[in-house]
Amino acid sequence: xxxxxxxxxxxxxxxxxxxxxxxxxxxxxxxxxxxxxxxxxxxxxxxxxxxxxxxxxxxxxxxxxxxxxxxxxxxxxxxxxxxxxxxxxxxxxxxxxxxxxxxxxxxxxxxxxxxxxxxxxxxxxxxxxxxxxxxxxxxxxxxxxxxxxxxxxxxxxxxxxxxxxxxxxxxxxxxxxxxxxxxxxxxxxxx
Amino acid sequence: xxxxxxxxxxxxxxxxxxxxxxxxxxxxxxxxxxxxxxxxxxxxxxxxxxxxxxxxxxxxxxxxxxxxxxxxxxxxxxxxxxxxxxxxxxxxxxxxxxxxxxxxxxxxxxxxxxxxxxxxxxxxxxxxxxxxxxxxxxxxxxxxxxxxxxxxxxxxxxxxxxxxxxxxxxxxxxxxxxxxxxxxxxxxxxx
DNA sequence: TGTACATCAGTGAACGCGCGTTCACTGATGTAC
DNA sequence: TGTACATCAGTGAACGCGCGTTCACTGATGTAC
Numbered sequence: 001x002x003x004x005x006x007x008x009x010x011x012x013x014x015x016x017x018x019x020x021x022x023x024x025x026x027x028x029x030x031x032x033x034x035x036x037x038x039x040x041x042x043x044x045x046x047x048x049x050x051x052x053x054x055x056x057x058x059x060x061x062x063x064x065x066x067x068x069x070x071x072x073x074x075x076x077x078x079x080x081x082x083x084x085x086x087x088x089x090x091x092x093x094x095x096x097x098x099x100x101x102x103x104x105x106x107x108x109x110x111x112x113x114x115x116x117x118x119x120x121x122x123x124x125x126x127x128x129x130x131x132x133x134x135x136x137x138x139x140x141x142x143x144x145x146x147x148x149x150x151x152x153x154x155x156x157x158x159x160x161x162x163x164x165x166x167x168x169x170x171x172x173x174x175x176x177x178x179x180x181x182x183x184x185x186x187x188x189x190x191x
Numbered sequence: 192x193x194x195x196x197x198x199x200x201x202x203x204x205x206x207x208x209x210x211x212x213x214x215x216x217x218x219x220x221x222x223x224x225x226x227x228x229x230x231x232x233x234x235x236x237x238x239x240x241x242x243x244x245x246x247x248x249x250x251x252x253x254x255x256x257x258x259x260x261x262x263x264x265x266x267x268x269x270x271x272x273x274x275x276x277x278x279x280x281x282x283x284x285x286x287x288x289x290x291x292x293x294x295x296x297x298x299x300x301x302x303x304x305x306x307x308x309x310x311x312x313x314x315x316x317x318x319x320x321x322x323x324x325x326x327x328x329x330x331x332x333x334x335x336x337x338x339x340x341x342x343x344x345x346x347x348x349x350x351x352x353x354x355x356x357x358x359x360x361x362x363x364x365x366x367x368x369x370x371x372x373x374x375x376x377x378x379x380x381x382x
Numbered sequence: 383t384g385t386a387c388a389t390c391a392g393t394g395a396a397c398g399c400g401c402g403t404t405c406a407c408t409g410a411t412g413t414a415c
Numbered sequence: 416t417g418t419a420c421a422t423c424a425g426t427g428a429a430c431g432c433g434c435g436t437t438c439a440c441t442g443a444t445g446t447a448c
Contacts, residue, residue, distance in 0.1 A: 003410040003424050011424080026304055029220045033402060045404085046425045054402065098303075104351075109300030112289075112353040113217055119356040126351055127360070148364050149348070149371035153340060156347025160295075160317055162303045165310040169318070173339050180340035180375065194391050194443040202391080224435060236437085237392045245435065389444080397437075404430075411422080 012050050014040040019061035020068045024106040025099035028058055028114065059117040065103035066125040072100055082136040082150075082185040089154050090174045090181075095161050104129065105158040126151065137185060146184055153177050203241050205231040210252035211259050215297040216290035219249055219305065250308040256294035257316045263291055273327040273341075273376040280345050281365045281372075286352050295320065296349040317342065328376060337375055344368050 018039040023031060033054060034044040051057045076088045088094065089102065098106045104125055111122045134147035157177035164170040209230040214222060224245060225235040242248045267279045279285065280293065289297045295316055302313045325338035348368035355361040 004412085005424090007411095008424060027220075027301060029218075030304075032400085034400085042424095043426050044402090045427060048403075049424060105300075107300070108350050108354045109296075109298070110218060112350065113221075116356060119354055122354045123356045123360065126355065145363075145367040145370060148367040149344060152348035152351055152364060152368050153344040154347070155351060156345070157340070157343035159299050159303065159350075160343055160346060163299045163310055163313045164317065165307060165314045169314065172336075173343060176336040176339035177343050179333075179336060184371065184375075196391090196444085198444095199391060223433080225433085233391095234393050235435090236394060239436070240391060385448090386446105387448105388446080391441105391443085393439105393441075395438090395440105397435105399434085399436105401432085401434090402430105405428090406426105407428105408424105408426075410424085413419105413421080415418090415420105 008049070011040065011042060011046075015042070015047075015050060016061060016064045017068075019057065020065040020103075021099045023058075023061050024065050024069070024101065024103055028062065028107060028110050028118075031058060031061065033057070055115065059115060059121070062103065062107065062111065062114075062118050063121045065107065066121055069101055069103040069106075070125070070128075073102065080132065080136055082133065083182055085133065085136060086150075086154070086178050086181045090157060090161075090178045092171070092174070095158060095170070095174065098162065102155075102158070105155045105162075108155060109159070150181050150184060153181060199240070202231065202233060202237075206233070206238075206241060207252060207255045208259075210248065211256040211294075212290045214249075214252050215256050215260070215292065215294055219253065219298060219301050219309075222249060222252065224248070246306065250306060250312070253294065253298065253302065253305075253309050254312045256298065257312055260292055260294040260297075261316065261319075264293065271323065271327055273324065274373055276324065276327060277341075277345070277369050277372045277376075281348060281352075281369045283362070283365070286349060286361070286365065289353065293346075293349070296346045296353075299346060300350070341372050341375060344372060 015036065019031060019036055022036065022039070031054070033047050036057075037044045037047050047057075051060065073085075073088065077084060094101050104122065108122055108126075111118050130144075130147045130151045133150050134143050137143040137146060140146070154177065157173050161170045161173040164173060206227065210222060210227055213227065213230070222245070224238050227248075228235045228238050238248075242251065264276075264279065268275060285292050295313065299313055299317075302309050321335070321338045321342045324341050325334050328334040328337060331337070345368065348364050352361045352364045355364065
């Protein structure tokens, strides 16, 4: 509870970091200002020195979560090949730690019903993710189309593997998506 | 506001039908008992004659939404070929009417964080959907694996097409998934 | 068939609770001289 | 460098509000005789 300007900037970072994890773990609507500030070791009144209100927080927390998710993906390994991305994205570790994982998978369903700001942030990151996949496909035909399909499959498979109440099925979903993506990456399929 | 037993059964149906549409349109957490009962032309106090509480309602509403979504898919056409399913599931009409559409796409993200009941209902319907796709694949190799991947892609693509704040990208996501699914359905890809 | 009564679907006021937000205040920071 | 003071990050009590839930009540239903 320092009072300097540097302390304030650090507080803001702590609040957003806690919010980023919280929303990926329990959803955008789970964000409560009192609980969030407690998680950042502050009191709820101070919140309004950092954000204009809850709506602004949600938009900023989502942007932060999308960025954090991308960062931890890049940390997972420098290998940007399709198979490396698919293996890491569709891993049990990723499935079991949504709070550190991809915010597109964790929050795109909810974002569908959120503000224009939230949808815009999602759209930007979906496009970016798709371009990463497209680059990994080299110069095979219809690479952009395949990249969008692969991104859709990754996001869908991770979500469904998380909802499955049955470990066998959950693993099977991840494995099926991984293998189908590798097949698509080989580009042999006629389109 | 009748008082007979038949009236009560009808009231229950009206409540669940309203809830089923509401959650697919605005999410599980958007269910408010007062608003729901008003939508069914009843007063909020009567709710507890039908359901033990909000948690039970959410589980039942989700089950209803999953069933309603399946029903409207079957109504869309008797053609159970892969291309017919993909065209209907990944259509603009489906994207633009989540309240009448597939509850897996609308709610699997949120269901991830819900009760065991909710996840079990989701799992059942994911399995069922996957079996429908598997049947449409005939006897090509690894049909079950492909079916799970196709279901993942459909759910992911519909969700991402809804979150995209840009009509061109949204349409492109749907088209890419449709075409990639057709290619997968031809079974020519080496696995 | 007619009557008396128990049942129970639905009503609407009332409750406690957690929420987002406001605000008077505290005390460390950082600046002007 | 030292002092006086304005700034402002953070505190915590208080607010109104909508929520889920309870409950005494109303009046139509349906059954017992």
